[in-house]
Amino acid sequence: MTLEELKKLISKDETKNIELKKSTGELREGMHTACAFLNSDGGVLVFGVTPSLSIVGQIVSESTRRDIAQALAGIEPAVTPVIEYVDIPDKDNHQVIVLRFNPWVYGNDPYTFHGRPYYRLESVTKAMPRDMFDARIRINMPHKYSWEMRVAEGYSIKDLDVSTIRGVVRLGVEEKRIPVGSLNESIKVILKKWNLLDGDNLRNAAVFLFSKRFSYDYEIRMARFRGTDKNYFIDNQQAHGNFFELLDAGMSFFFKHLSLSGEIKGFKREEHLDVPATALREALINALCHRDYDIHQCSIGIAIYDDRIEIESPGLLPRELTPKTIKRSHKSYPRNEIVATVLYQITYLEKWGSGIKRIMDACKAENSPQPFWSEEGGYTVVTFPMNKLNGRIVTPNEPQNVTQNVTQNVTQNDIPRAEKVEQVVVENSMISKDDLAKRFNVSSKTILRDLKKLGYAWEGASKNGRWVKKEPTSTNW
Structure with a gap:
């Protein structure tokens, strides 16, 4: 790096990616920032520039170099930044020390300095909050720390619905996704093959999928609102239970509040909901399967308005996807891989990464408006616009005359x-x-x-x- 390049670098003062120190007398504080850069978007740490942006440099001896090396040794995992020494022409033996640190890579361990993690918030170095640190540890070691892998305290195999397990195994066998021999295997063997056991203990994934015990841990909120906002509701329900019970409750709510219409094609009568049932079912399965169960005191929500349906699920989209790119062909990034694997084998999920396309294809096949995805307040939301509600053309912002007992009208x-x-x-x-x-x-x-x-x-x-x-x-x- 030349002196001119250095002047250009520091011209904007300290930013999220640049930290200036007068000398290595501030080496320890500098290492806090170095750790923060490594846990954020990377950055440049400069020794030899005053807060007023004067380039003063310092004499760099072998002792200085050793001090820098020893300070860097306090960062874990080990790091080897690029270090440059920039000569100052009008000051003999004075140099500016420039250290470059790479950004954090998603999935890697968080960095610590002397056992403490730091991160960068704008131009300020801060101690990393515990929840952020824990989240990065879980990302780095998902098979050890993920929600679905953790032991479900207080549960045993006796708390599982054996008839449901046997029934879905048969579905998987019929579709050739599960070997025929599984029909005669014990429940414990089946659970082990699905990775739902930690030794003899049930994992959270097993309880979510098959528990027959009542629990508030797994819930769906369902509401039918009058109009296009949440000011007035016609019906408001909550359901608790395992995956299958929640899916059943959600689909029942759709059938209760959406009309079933029919048309004759040839010699056959085809039936349609206001929004295709297959699209709603696929979206609800995705919400149940891929929600972030580490976010407590939150639940999946179904909201039916006069002009749209919204299904919201705690947790944001994977880093590799955005609300704009999710409609394109993409790989699968299951948050709960064990749950997704089981649901695929028992035919409740199709090929990984195909769910969004299946939703859009179902809407297109019935000439329904295409859904769209968004991220709102820590939730992923899929919205299904509606042309009709209970057989009536929907006019935006015009409430429909819907009674609570909608089924009586149809x-x-x-x-x-x-x-x-x-x-x-x-x-x-x-x-x-x-x-x-x-x-x-x-x-x-x-x-x-x-x-x-x-x-x-x-x-x-x-x-x-x-x-x-x-x-x-x-x-x-």
């Missing part, structure tokens, strides 16, 4: 209800007739009659069977 006879029942069964073939009866406020016999007309029959045991479609017994409604 279930004037058995036909719409039966079709809605079928939609629910398609989304969750393992749902019981009693749960369907509660959802539609009818008797179990009525549900069985509807499903019989649609050609559905229950196959398997009462706890781990499923609805299978056969030929309908009658087409006379």
Whole structure:
């Protein structure tokens, strides 16, 4: 570096990436800044420039060089910055010392100086907050510190829904994603193969996926608002449970507040929600699978307005993606890799990295507006604009006349209800007739009659069977 280059470097005074010190008498404070540069966007540490930007330099002896080396040895992990010595022509034997530090690389260990981490906030060096340090440790060692890998205290295999595990294993076998031999394996062996056990202890991922114990840890907030803001709500619910229970609750809420319309194509009647059910289901699965479960006192939210649907999930997008680039073809960056792997094997997730495209393709296939993604207050939000709500054209900012019991407006006879029942069964073939009866406020016999007309029959045991479609017994409604 030449003297002119040095003058140009310091001309803007101290910035986020430049720190000026009068001499190595401030070496220890300089190392705090060096550590901060390494934990931030990198930077240049200069010794020999006063706060008034006067270039004074200093005499650099072998002792000075040793002091710098010893100070740098206090930084962990070890670092070897580029060090330059710039001569000052009008001062004999005086030099300015310039040290260049690289930026922090995502996924690397955080740097510390004598055991303490620092980071750069604008032109100020600050001690790194504990939550930031812990987050970087988890990023560096995800298989050891991630939420899904940690032991679920107070839980055992007895707390898991065995019938659900058996049922989803069968789904994976049918789609050839799980070996046939898994059908006869013990629950413990299955959990070990899915990496859901730490020795004999359940991991958090196992509890989230299959627990049958009530817990406030996993929740979905659901609201139907009148108009286009949150001033007035028509329906407000919360659901708690495992992955499958939350998915079922969310989809039920959609079916309750979105109308089912139909059109005849050829000899076939095609049914559609105001927003494609497959797109909503995929978005909700993504929210459940990829949310940041280390963010406490937050939960996934579903909000239905007169002109849009929003699904919000705690946690921001991966660093490799932005709200603008997420619609492009991209690799998969699962935050919860174990959960994502299990959901793929049991057919609830398709090929990694394809979820966003599947959502957009589903909307395009039904001529629905394309969704968009955003990051708001620590949440990732997917928004589905709506052309219609309950069969009516949506005019922006014009509230629709919607009553709380929306299903009464669209279930004037058995036909719409039966079709809605079928939609629910398609989304969750393992749902019981009693749960369907509660959802539609009818008797179990009525549900069985509807499903019989649609050609559905229950196959398997009462706890781990499923609805299978056969030929309908009658087409006379």
